[in-house]
Amino acid sequence: MSMVRRPGVLRLAPALTVGILLLPIAAGLVGTLLPAFGYLPAIGGRTFNLDGWRRLADYPGFGTSVAITIGTGVLTSALAVILAFGCCASLHDRPWMRRLGAWVAPILSTPHSAIALGLAFLLAPSGWIARALSPWLTGWILPPDVATVGDPAGVALVLGLLLKEVPYLILMIVGALNQVQARAHLAIARALGYGPAEAWLKAILPQIYPQIRLPIYAVIAFSLSVVDVALILGPSNPPPLAVLAVRWFSDADIQFYFPAAAAAILLLLLVIGIIAAWRGFERCAMLVGRRWIARGGRGGIATTAATMATLLFGVTFALSVLAIAGMAVWSVADQWRFPDALPQAWSLANWMRRFDGLAGPAWVTVVVGALATGVALCLVLACLENESRGHRRPGAAALWILYVPLLVPQVAFLFGAQVLLVRMNLDGTLAAVVWAHLIFVLPYLFLSLADPWRAFDPRYAQTAASLGASRMRVFFAVKLPILLRPVLIAGAVAFAVSVGQYLATVFAGNGRVATLTTEAVTLAAGADRRVIGAYAVAQTLFPLIAYVGAVLLPALLFAHRRGLRGHQ
């Protein structure tokens, strides 16, 4: 055994990971920025000009499109934050709150588009809610002629986004709670005469806000720039900016690239502006909040408000469950006429018929997801192991780097990245799609694994080393087994993120790589609900299997190791 330690390849891991995250985004942004100002030699744009912007501004629905984008984005973010805070404020002292993460995980792992498809069916004039109330309450024998999905104001879009964003924020809050002395501080605040919700809002929320700031910004950026949910639930004429940009990018007339790039850059500016405005709002809220706390008021409306928020969250939670259930019922419906609440006849024939069609995209989905997750897992483990070997812990800047892919609107860099892929002759390949997914899979994997990994008691590794184990052996024989559960769960999260990718798949795959998600979104436009149901169920099923596997596998392997539960 050599006593000299070679400079490990591990040291390269952080730089490699940052490169994989930032280089394509930076290159993609440049590749979108140049055409926005007229420069794209491949299609004849050799001079800088403002034609793209002019054509964007001349689009008849331009003002409305911008207004919808800002309106739905800001409303979704504000409501998501209020519901998540209210829910945590009023439920924090319930014993099952500690397991809330396990409750919302299945919803979080379900792709946005699957939930949006299910919600579209719930809300539609011929949907489940209308069916449940007809004809006995409404008197409808035929579906009414109103637009409840794709309404011009974007209400359905806001609702569809809320179903996923609220559980996401709740999970982030629950994670942040572990970093502060929440229980003890709550006990003190209660002893000083504050009700549970007030105690939480005044004594805990200000402490954890800095840790959920970036997740909130990610919700803002996502709500403003989402494409797949907007295609399914949002208004289409005029659509939100992100959808408009994608529509023009994929127009047969390539001259539309220029206004499309301009729209994408405008969206980027909107995201930056609104996040900056939110930052300003945070400061005001902090000042007002200080006064509110210092007044010492007890028994105010906080409790009532938090209860209302919790009820609303309950409604959104129920809607997400019903949305998936509705898709499942459609997928096995034989005949289901309006206004029957359930199908007249059930059959598996639909699944048999769709099997061949589903198998291809399902296979691609699994392969891409597994490859992206595998690569990301290797990189993240290498980064974390490098960190725990004492090569300095990354600071706040590193956290911002991880969040870049979640803060920059996807359309703003994916188009430019696609141009890059075309030049390298890689567009439309599976490798390109895996690479594009990796950009989004990496941050989530890192964020979910970093905390448990850093909480690992270093004395285990020291003990193993003192017994003569090499660092390699310590890693594989001690750390990985002890941390198997968080590693697998982080992997399941990453896989779910990959399964849900729409825009990244469409752009990197150049429309030639079909996954369950891209197919489902395409079908949304008008296909048979039985077909949509089958795709949405398949979309839901794969991440769920990964998640259940991640929970069950360590439980089975270590069934007789009670001591391991403390680490997991």
Next chain:
Amino acid sequence: MKQALLAPLHLASVRIDLAGRELIPPLTLDVEPGECATIMGPSGCGKSTLLAFISGTIDPVFRATGRVTIGARDITVLPPEHRHIGIQFQDDLLFPHLSVGDNLAFALPARVRGRSQRRARIEQALAEADLSGFADRDPATLSGGQRARVALMRTLLSEPHVLLLDEPFNKLDAQLRHDFRRFVFEHAADRGLPTLLVTHDATDAQAAGGRVIGLARP
């Protein structure tokens, strides 16, 4: 200084079980206003759990029976915020997001209105703790002894009817421990609060000067 309710704390057959195992055997106890009774026992004997039961923050994994009354008022099933029971832990638990003054304002009842009047009450409390002029300081910049005194003043400003002390002297070194102990007992006696101390340290119990009830490891 406003006088507290001046009613005794009464525990009637309080018994706490954990998973079918008796943690605290049935305990009946009266603590008179101005008295400081002590419950002594080794760590893990459930002393803190008993205080959590009295203050209403007991973890639901425990099964607790018996009644807690203050004077004629039965508080056994009241939510913690309506019990008027002040509690002091071994950590000062000052809220890190608030200044020293705002930590105290958090506790001061809202019926003390007007910024100047609230400020005056807070300054008065700080003066009592020998910390005049500390209102705008970040709690993190205070010494351990200073923080402990702020924490006690915070509890007292909320005008509790009973004071519970959950090993509050544990983390202080010998000299500080002596000083802070006197500070706490003087203030509690001054306000005529029924006070219940739990500790595993015999000198704490001696300093409290009241009855001592021993608890064994279950």
